[in-house]
Amino acid sequence: MPSRKRCWLMKSEPSEFSIGDLQRLGRTRWEGVRNYQARNFMRDDMQVGDDVLFYHSSADPTGVAGLARVSQAACPDPSSWTPGDPYFDARSTPERPRWWVVEIEFVEAFPRVVSLAELRAMPTLAGLQVLKPGQRLSVQPVDRSHYRIIARRGRSAPG
DNA sequence: GCCAACGTTGGC
DNA sequence: GCCAACGTTGGC
Numbered sequence: 001m002p003s004r005k006r007c008w009l010m011k012s013e014p015s016e017f018s019i020g021d022l023q024r025l026g027r028t029r030w031e032g033v034r035n036y037q038a039r040n041f042m043r044d045d046m047q048v049g050d051d052v053l054f055y056h057s058s059a060d061p062t063g064v065a066g067l068a069r070v071s072q073a074a075c076p077d078p079s080s081w082t083p084g085d086p087y088f089d090a091r092s093t094p095e096r097p098r099w100w101v102v103e104i105e106f107v108e109a110f111p112r113v114v115s116l117a118e119l120r121a122m123p124t125l126a127g128l129q130v131l132k133p134g135q136r137l138s139v140q141p142v143d144r145s146h147y148r149i150i151a152r153r154g155r156s157a158p159g
Numbered sequence: 160g161c162c163a164a165c166g167t168t169g170g171c
Numbered sequence: 172g173c174c175a176a177c178g179t180t181g182g183c
Contacts, residue, residue: 011181035166035179058181116182134164136180 001022007044009053011066011138017052019066019109027071027105031079032087038139041098051147052104055130056113057138058144063115064150072103096109110154112159121150135148 008032012018021029022127033039052068076097079087092098119125 013181037166062182138164138180 005049005051005144006047007039007051007053008046008070009054009055009064009132009140009142009143011057013058014056014065018056019068019106022054022066022068022104022106023109025106027042027103029077029101029103031077031101031102033077033138033139034089035138038137039100041139041141042102046070046074046102046142048073052107053142053147053150059113061115062112063112063113063117063119065110066105066111066154067151068104069107070102071105072146074100074102077101084110108155111157112154114150114154119154122149122153146149 002142014020016026031043033042046071047069050070052070053064054066054068056062056130073116076094077087077092077099079093079101080089080092080097080099082088087099089098119128120131124133125146128142128146129135130139
C-alpha cells in the first residue's frame with residue numbers, strides 16, 4: 001500500500017539550475033547529490049507525487065522560488081560512473097551504484113522568491129529544517145503544514 | 160570573498 | 172575507532 005505523499009525542500013544554486021530552467025525543461029533528473037543523508041532521502045523515502053519546495057541557494061535573494069513534484073522514483077545516478085562527468089565518482093559502478101537520482105517536474109514558479117529572511121520571520125514555520133543554523137542538506141523533509149504555508153505565501157502578491 | 164559549520168577521509 | 176586535516180556548503 002502506498003504511503004501518504006510527503007513534502008521536501010530541494011536546494012539548487014540558480015546560477016547552476018533555477019526554477020526558470022526547470023520551467024523551460026519541464027522535468028529534470030536531480031543529478032549530483034553527493035551527500036549520504038540526502039541520497040538516502042531520495043533513494044529510500046521519495047515517491048512519485050511527493051511535493052517539492054524548490055529552493056534557491058547562494059542567490060540574491062536566497063529562498064523558495066517555486067514548486068515541483070517528484071515524477072520518477074530514485075534510480076542509480078549514471079553521472080556517477082561516467083568518466084569526465086563533473087559528478088564522476090570512481091567508487092560508483094553500474095553494478096554497485098553509490099549515488100541515486102530522482103526526477104522532478106515543474107509545477108509553478110512563484111511571482112517572487114519567498115526569502116530566507118521572510119521564512120525566518122514567520123512564527124508558524126518553527127522547526128523548518130532550512131532555518132536551523134548550519135543546516136546544509138540539499139534535500140530535506142518538510143512538514144506538510146509548513147509546505148502549505150510557504151506555497152500560499154509564494155503565490156501571494158509581491159510586497 | 161570570508162568563514163563557520165559540517166561531512167569525509169585516512170593515518171594511526 | 173579516534174581525530175586531525177581537508178573539502179564543501181551556503182549565508183552574509
